[in-house]
Amino acid sequence: MRPRGGIVHLEWIGRFDGHDYPVQGVEVVLTNAYRCQDARTCELVQKLDGEVVLTARLTISSDGKVLTTADAGRTAGFRTVYERQQP
Numbered sequence: 001m002r003p004r005g006g007i008v009h010l011e012w013i014g015r016f017d018g019h020d021y022p023v024q025g026v027e028v029v030l031t032n033a034y035r036c037q038d039a040r041t042c043e044l045v046q047k048l049d050g051e052v053v054l055t056a057r058l059t060i061s062s063d064g065k066v067l068t069t070a071d072a073g074r075t076a077g078f079r080t081v082y083e084r085q086q087p
Helices: none
Strands: 021-024 030-036 041-048 051-060 066-073 077-083
Antiparallel strands (some): 051 066
16 A cells, blocks of 8 residues: 555656656656757656656647647557647
8 A cells, every 4th residue: 555545646846958857746756857849849758766667749739729648658658639628
């Protein structure tokens, strides 16, 4: 059983400069490093205890309505598409 009782609340504060910044709220050493490649595309490298466990490319559509992520982890890759809902 996890010491936090299964509750998950993660926070990340950092810059989009490619440097590792710690993720708060987990019992392991987890870091995120973001780097923007252009105005609509950023790359994320996530490390666990210093070892890369995930790389992702995040792209916002030219109209700003769709965010697409293409992720590659240690065991699998996946793609997620988020569409902005109109109020």
